[in-house]
Amino acid sequence: MPEFQRICLVHYxxxxxxxxxxxxxxxxxxxxxxxxxxxxxxxxxxxxxGRLCVFLKEGTSYQTMVDAAEIIRTVPGVARVSSGYxxxxxxxxxxxxxxxxxxxxxEFATFKVAARRNHTNFETNSMEMNRLVGAVLCEAFPEKGVxxxxxxxxVGVEVVENAAYVYAxxxxxxxxxxxxxxxxxxxxxxxxxxxxxxxxxxxxxxxxCIGVHFSGxxxxxxxSEWLVDDIAHVLEGSGCIARVYVVPFGDYQxxxxxxxxxxxxxxxxxxxxFKVAQQIAAREGAGALVTGESLGQVASQTLENIxxxxxxxxxxVFRPLIxxxxxxxxxxxxxxxxxxxxxxxxxxxxxxFMPRAPETHAKLDDVLAAEAKLPLDEWLEELxxxxxxxxxxxAAYKPRKKAQAAQ
Numbered sequence: 001m002p003e004f005q006r007i008c009l010v011h012y013x014x015x016x017x018x019x020x021x022x023x024x025x026x027x028x029x030x031x032x033x034x035x036x037x038x039x040x041x042x043x044x045x046x047x048x049x050g051r052l053c054v055f056l057k058e059g060t061s062y063q064t065m066v067d068a069a070e071i072i073r074t075v076p077g078v079a080r081v082s083s084g085y086x087x088x089x090x091x092x093x094x095x096x097x098x099x100x101x102x103x104x105x106x107e108f109a110t111f112k113v114a115a116r117r118n119h120t121n122f123e124t125n126s127m128e129m130n131r132l133v134g135a136v137l138c139e140a141f142p143e144k145g146v147x148x149x150x151x152x153x154x155v156g157v158e159v160v161e162n163a164a165y166v167y168a169x170x171x172x173x174x175x176x177x178x179x180x181x182x183x184x185x186x187x188x189x190x191x192x193x194x195x196x197x198x199x200x201x202x203x204x205x206x207x208x209c210i211g212v213h214f215s216g217x218x219x220x221x222x223x224s225e226w227l228v229d230d231i232a233h234v235l236e237g238s239g240c241i242a243r244v245y246v247v248p249f250g251d252y253q254x255x256x257x258x259x260x261x262x263x264x265x266x267x268x269x270x271x272x273x274f275k276v277a278q279q280i281a282a283r284e285g286a287g288a289l290v291t292g293e294s295l296g297q298v299a300s301q302t303l304e305n306i307x308x309x310x311x312x313x314x315x316x317v318f319r320p321l322i323x324x325x326x327x328x329x330x331x332x333x334x335x336x337x338x339x340x341x342x343x344x345x346x347x348x349x350x351x352x353f354m355p356r357a358p359e360t361h362a363k364l365d366d367v368l369a370a371e372a373k374l375p376l377d378e379w380l381e382e383l384x385x386x387x388x389x390x391x392x393x394x395a396a397y398k399p400r401k402k403a404q405a406a407q
Contacts (some may be wrong), residue, residue, distance in 0.1 A: 003058070004085035006065045009158075009165055010052035010072055011080040014177060026052070029077045034237050035395025036075060040068045044381065048160055049118045050157060055086065062104055066169070073171050074238035075163065076204045077178035082156060084167025089122055094129070095136035097166035098155050102137055105168040108152035110145045115157040122159045133157055170388055172367040179239050180396025182206030184286040185318065186277050189213050189244060191227035193342040194292030194321060196235065197332045201320040202290050203240035208397050210284050211244035212277045219250030223346035230341045232392050234276055237337075242397035245280050246388040249273070251349050252379055260370045263359040267305055267367055268374070271312035275376065276383050278313040285400050288316040294324050304361045 010033065016027040026047050032043055033052065041057040041064065054064060054072070062375035069081045081191070085106075087097040102111060115129035134146060139153065159163045185198040189211035199209045213228045225246055235241040249269075256268045277289050293301050300309070312315050321329055391399075 001337055002093070002096060004087045004093075004100070004166075005058055006056045006060045006062075007086050007165060007167075008054040008055065008056070008065065008069050009071055009082040009084070009156075009167060010078055011082065011173075012050075012052075012077055012177060014078040015077060016050055023047075023259050023335055025181050026079070028180050029075070031397045032075055032077070032178050032180065033072055033391065036071050036237075036239055037068060040064065040071075042068075043344040049158070051158075053086075053165065069169075069171060071237070073173040075178075076174060076176040076206065076238065076240065077181075078173030079174050079175050079322075080170055082167040082170040084156070084169070086163050086165055089162070089164050091124065091129070091132055094157055094159075094164050094166055097158065097164070098133050098168075099140045101166050101168040101216060102141065102153065102155055105153045107146065110147035110151040111141075111153040111155055111168075112146060112148055113137065113155045113157060115159070117159045119159065119161050121161075122126055129157055129159070131407060150389040174238075176204035177205060177206035178396070179203050179394065180208055184210060184281075184284055185288045185290050186210050186212055186281040186284065186286045187241075188230055188273060188277055188292070189231070190292070190348050191231065191342060191344075192292070193326075193339065194294070194329055196231045196338040196342065197329055197336060198290055198292035198320050200235060200240055200332075200336050202318065203235070203238075208394065209235070209241050209290070210280070210286060211241055212273075212280055213244055214247050214249040214254070214273050214276075215249040217248045218300055219254055221346075227344060227346050229390065231338050232390070234337045234341070236392040236394070239394050239396065241392050242394035243389055243391045243399075246390065247273075247276055247383055248386050248388075249383070252383065255379075256374065259373055263357060264362065264367060264370050266300060266358045266373060267362050268316060270300060270309045271367070271371065272376065272379065272383075274309060274312045275380055276319070278315055279380065279384055280387070281315065283400070288318050289313065290318045290320065292313045292321055292329075293319050294321045294326075294329070298360075299328050302360045304363070305359070308324045308362045308364050308367045311367075 043055040046053050065083050069083045072081045085097040087093040111128045113134045115126045117126050155168045185207045187209050189195050201378045203209050
């Protein structure tokens, strides 16, 4: 049987609805996929007929192709990845490629052929290709059955201008829009379960995410920083985070705990965090802040306290998890791959100097009166001088000159 070049066909959905600026989104997706496949034997990536086609070097193994597809499927903007072959535009070649592709599809009992002719200069129409390629497969796999509705495997055959693409293994992607197609955001990133999921959801909407982690250091150990680094490496695997600013915050929490009423400590901590994050957003050219809060009854999640915290800044604050419950967030964290990391215990600023009875329905006037006693401008300047920057692989990100100078 002849050897054909292995490919990964990248299907997208939402990008295909973009009309006249669709090519901008497609080019962004190509760059993002290229950036994550640097260790794979990729010849080139082309845009073809509403798809991206990743061409792998001749002799690439099946396992390498599968590994590449598993990375591609995690990239925001990808709806599905199909692994198969490029072959000549002849029915004989397509039949042989279909046998090879179906033979690598794993365990199955039923199949069907779904052919598509993208150029009418190929004489055989789609229905006839279904019949002819299907007959070849029935002869090659006599113990398998043909099932037109909900088969175990669909063998795809796509005829384009100068070649045909044949595939059987197909895995679902995460959808959304390519990272870098919707501007920059700064995500408040803890080592907990919620905030990494919030960051990931913003990346799926096309945002370049820049994390800010507030460490309890030097009042606590730096354990949370190591966990956030592990989380960032998970997000980096799909190009969903560009860099993380680590802010040693413990001493300032201690000062706040000594100067404001205990019930307002949490709101004061968060207001100062937001002010720092807003300054970092200005450095990075980001348009919004992102947090992992959902609506609830703990101190940071009531409507009154959210309002009191948001009033500390004059830029939008996005909460992509606001309407989700903890079970839903855990499911997403498990899908993302951060749940086990976030489940590890580590002292951080969230548990430092916590009051026994935090205010859950704060009045903004009371918050502002208590905050007036704090040297916020001085603290803000000090904190920004102390930030530590960690960069991660994100093809859609280029540091701005001001952000570079701050390092």
